[in-house]
Amino acid sequence: MSHDNCCSIAPYFNVPEQRMDEFKALVGRFVEASAKEPGCLYYGFLFDGQTATCREGYDGADGVLAHLDNVGELFTQAQQIAELTRMEVHGPKAELDRLREPLSGMAIDFYELEAGFRN
Template sequence: MSTHDRCCSIAPYFKIAEGQIDQFKELCEQFVARASSEQKCLYYGFCFQGDEAYCREGYEGAEGLLAHLDNVGDLLQRALEIAEIVRLEIHGPEEELKKLYEPLAQYNPQYFVLEYGFRR
């Protein structure tokens, strides 16, 4: 079975430094505000468990994901001053993931290839 779903999702898991959760959550509000204006952003939000955060986000193809990273690059740098990415997953169809290998190499993500599914 093949899929015509071009969605690319990125799943960063953050470990927030002690005493920095409130500051990190303030940044989350800014991330969400910026992402809400992106044409190719399908969904975006932050989930928390104690001092860990997960950003669930999906985009119309690799171009949408890269546009988002350009849009929030300064916020990401500020977030990385008070938190570290402990796991980074990228999910999507192989032809879209190939477009992300070089631009995301510095983050050393784990890639998952979408092989079966659909999008309504």
């Protein structure tokens, strides 16, 4: 086992039915852009009716910040198509503390890891 510095992000979108195809096309661009990031551990979109969320994990705060720089324009486009209803960031306290200031302009719920392991 190793020290777990993984940070995950979970944005939730309410996608209007008439714009779902447009949103899903944008999802493909998100996946393509994120696949090239060395700090990205996993990434994928999930759907339940009109709700879309992204399951994404990064190698610490640096991986999160690099990702946000990489997909910033796409994230803006996503919010023009769908309503961002919730945003969560999960990870160890030390990593989350490094993210609080750079992400202070966003309404984010931070969840601190208290017990666990990573293989």
